[in-house]
Amino acid sequence: MRAVVQRVTRATVSVDGKAVGEIGRGMLVLLGVGADDSEADADYLAAKIAGLRIFDDEQGKMNLSAEQASVGALVVSQFTLYGDVRRGKRPSFDAAAPPEKARALYEYFVGRIRQAGLVCETGQFQADMQVELVNDGPVTILLDSSKNF
Numbered sequence: 345m346r347a348v349v350q351r352v353t354r355a356t357v358s359v360d361g362k363a364v365g366e367i368g369r370g371m372l373v374l375l376g377v378g379a380d381d382s383e384a385d386a387d388y389l390a391a392k393i394a395g396l397r398i399f400d401d402e403q404g405k406m407n408l409s410a411e412q413a414s415v416g417a418l419v420v421s422q423f424t425l426y427g428d429v430r431r432g433k434r435p436s437f438d439a440a441a442p443p444e445k446a447r448a449l450y451e452y453f454v455g456r457i458r459q460a461g462l463v464c465e466t467g468q469f470q471a472d473m474q475v476e477l478v479n480d481g482p483v484t485i486l487l488d489s490s491k492n493f
Contacts, residue, residue, distance in 0.1 A: 345375070345376065345377055345381045345385040345386060345388075345453070345489040345490075346375070346376040346378070346425040346426065346486075346487065346489075347374065347375050347376070347389055347393060347425075347486075347487045347488075348373070348374040348422070348425065348485075348487075349372070349373050349393055349398075349485040349486075349487065350371065350372045350374075350477060350479050350482070350485075351370075351371060351399065351480045351482075351484075352367070352369070352370060352371065352418075352477045352478055352479055353368070353369055353478045353480045354366075354367065354368050354369070354477070354478050355370070355372040355418045355475065355476065355477040355478070356418075356475070356477075357418060357465075357466075357467040357468075357473050357474070357475050357476075358473065358474045358475075358476075359467075359471045359472070359473055359474075364466075364467060364468050364471075364473075365465035365466050366418070367415075367418045367463075367465050368415075368416075369413075369415045370410060370416040370417055371393070371396075371398075371410055371415070371417045371418070372417075372420070372475070372477050373393060373418065373419045373420070373457075374420050374422040374425065374475075375389075375419055375420065375421055375425075375450060375453060376421075376422050376424070376425025376426050376440065377421075377423070377440065377441040377445065377446040377450060378426055378439055378440060378441055378490070379438075379440065379441045379442070379445075380490075381445075381449055381489065382449075383449070383452055384489075385449075385489035385490075386449050386452050386453040386456055386489075387456060388492060389489050390457050390459075390460060391456075391460070393410075393417070393457065393487070394409065394410060394411065394457060394461070395409050395460075396409060396410070398485065399412070399415065400413075406483070410462055411460065411461050415462075416462055416463035416464060417457055417462050417463070417464045418465045418466070419450075419454050419457065419464060419465070419466050420466070420467035420473060420475055421446065421447075421450050421467060423437060423440045423441075424437070446469075447469050447470070450469060451469075454466055
C-alpha cells in the first residue's frame with residue numbers, strides 16, 4: 345500500500361463539479377492499494393499516518409500528530425500510485441489491486457483512520473475526481489507499507 349501525505353491548509357475533492365469531501369487544516373492522503381496488499385498493510389499505514397508528527401507545536405516545530413493538532417484527513421483513492429513506467433512512457437498498472445480488492449482495503453483503511461480518532465472525509469472510489477489543495481509548508485511525505493515489514 346502506498347500513500348502520499350500532504351499537510352494542507354485546505355483540500356477538496358469533487359465529482360462532476362460537486363464537492364464530495366472537504367477539510368480545512370489537516371492531511372490530504374492519496375492512497376494506492378497494491379495487488380499483494382492486505383489488512384496488515386492498511387493497519388500499518390493508518391497507524392503511521394495517524395501518528396505522523398507533521399503539525400507545528402507552540403514553538404513552530406513539527407512535533408504534533410493530527411489528533412494532537414485537532415485536524416482531520418481527506419483520503420482519496422489513487423491507483424496511479426502503482427503506475428510503472430520503467431519499460432516505456434505509458435504507465436502499466438499491473439501491480440495495482442483489482443477494483444473489488446482495492447475498494448475493500450480503501451474502506452478498511454478509512455475505518456482505521458477514524459478508529460484512530462481522526463475526522464476523515466473521503467473521495468468517491470473509482471470516480472473521475474478533481475482534487476484541490478493548498479499544500480502547507482509544503483510538507484509531503486511518501487509511505488510504502490512494503491518497505492516497512
